[in-house]
Ligand code: UDP
């Protein structure tokens with residue numbers, strides 16, 4: 001155990017704040033400024049990592065100009081690889097005893113980091129912020145997230161905390177465990193929960209975005225949820241088997257009735273519309289579940305190809321490691 005870990009109550013841990021940023025030129029300077037303000041009160045030892053996830057605007061340039069003042073290591077992706085990958089990469093570059101992950105758009109209040117640090121001092125290894133504002137969200141997001149969590153809890157033994165996102169503090173042990181996971185489909189919500197460790201949630205209400213719009217459209221959210229479900233559970237495959245078995249059983253009974261009717265009561269089987277309708281129905285069900293199989297195959301394919309989940313084009317680090325106070 002490191003000296004910092006064995007003496008949590010009084011230790012002054014090195015804190016690294018890690019921020020994934022995609023097209024955040026208008027927000028990032030403000031966000032880093034707020035973070036620095038709070039960090040300075042928390043510990044004399046801190047730095048930041050910003051992962052520029054292939055922004056098309058001036059995000060990287062803005063961050064680059066702040067590298068020394070804010071002790072920022074700028075990690076630039078060669079293109080947009082998505083937030084999950086940006087976070088994975090950022091964790092690898094974060095060297096602190098504690099790592100805090102925050103959004104670049106100012107929605108995560110920096111002050112909450114103080115509470116997170118207190119919880120770590122109390123003995124928790126991971127402290128995640130839990131959103132409290134779900135009621136005000138659109139019914140699409142509200143019901144979508146409910147359905148998602150229900151499916152997840154029904155299908156995995158990993159207990160994924162509700163409404164907890166990437167805004168969280170992790171100690172070195174958790175970060176190392178996350179970095180050691182080899183998978184390429186990185187569904188972070190699931191992975192955080194999967195690694196375990198003593199964790200606790202603290203409530204927060206996200207602030208409004210400073211500028212711009214969320215990068216997550218409805219379609220992207222559905223895609224993310226689907227990745228989450230298929231990379232973390234085999235529920236869709238089980239559903240396929242179950243539906244297949246049920247339909248086969250029903251078809252068997254119906255077939256028996258038809259045969260008995262024809263043999264003993266000499267009733268001709270009525271009408272082709274029934275045949276056509278049922279054929280189309282069953283063909284539909286089959287195609288649907290072939291699609292589900294395909295999804296899993298695609299995941300396996302992705303993993304087997306062995307491509308890296310992201311490409312780092314450039315890393316710019318502060319040259320002078322200053323100890324701030
Ligand atoms: N983000 C990213 N890559 C992406 C999309 C988003 O790194 O492809 C970052 C974004 O800059 C922000 C965070 O992830 O810091 C959350 O994104 P956003 O605000 O768009 O999502 P929401 O707050 O709606 O979940």
Ligand code: MG
Nearest residue numbers: 103105107214
């Ligand atoms: Mg946001």
